[in-house]
Amino acid sequence: TKGAALSLHAKAAMYQKKWAEVLALTNQVMTMGYDLFPDYEKQFRVENENNVESVFEIQNTYLPGNCDASNSQYSQVQGVKGIRGGGWGFNVPTAELASAYEPNDPRRDATIIFRGETTPQGDAIPATGVNPRFNQKSYVPFSRYVECSEGSEQNVRVIRFAEVLLMNAEAANELNNLTQARTSLNRVRARARGGNPAVLPDVTANDQATLRTAIWRERRVELAMEFDRFFDVIRQGRGKEVFGPKGFTENKNELMPIPQAEIDISAGLLTQNPGY
Incomplete structure (x- = not known):
């Protein structure tokens, strides 16, 4: 649009x-x-996709009986690990994010699924498990589980x-x-x-x-x-300040390395990014 x-x-x-x-x-x-x-x-639930706030939204869908055409893994890989209808538990919120909100900001609980909570849609999250937090924005209620994958119908905002x-x-x-x-x-x-x-x-x-x-x-x-x-x-300009404790190197990690194969075939047009 x-x-x-x-x-x-x-x-x-x-x-x-x-x-x-x-x-x-x-x-x-x-x-x-x-x-x-x-x-x-x-606004992040399936039933409210393409709402008045959505400016650009990648469309995903679930086609019954056609798993190849229903293979969006956006929600699956970020879903609650260890529960049928959940997901793989990747890309989890950090403790730093959980502490970044102002007191009683409703967005904290709307963004982070905490271990042991019950979601607004009624899913009970186990009180034990590897991950203490999951991404609630990609969450699809377990009741919408289909045979192809968890949350395959969830759009990406x-x-x-x-x-x-x-x-x-x-x-x-x-x-x-x-x-x-x-x-x-x-x-x-x-x-x-x-x-x-x-x-x-x-x-x-x-x-x-x-x-x-x-x-x-x-x-x-x-x-x-x-x-x-x-x-x-x-x-x-805050890479070192924020990510330094995680191993961020200034004037290097702002960029990713260019694959050597691409440099090799560029006939000298490409040079490697600094620090690699």
């Missing part, structure tokens, strides 16, 4: 710090009829309107339009609080640096487990 194309363009421009371009593109998307889905947790608002907020802040930045940021927080005025108060920061930090933090918790965290940290 046009909205998806504009949003992807804005995201590419964001990585290049073309803030005026990001602001113009996201302003345009914000006039195209998208909105925030009322319930943060429920690539860009949500919430991310458009956060890109808009970041661009506005970098261009010193703090009023617009706060408005877009607080719109995301208002949906997240779910009508509870006791949590997630509006951000009122009136200096660029403080507001930048607030926007970066909001991206982490709003978009958690949606494949943005590493790339956000790198574009923010």
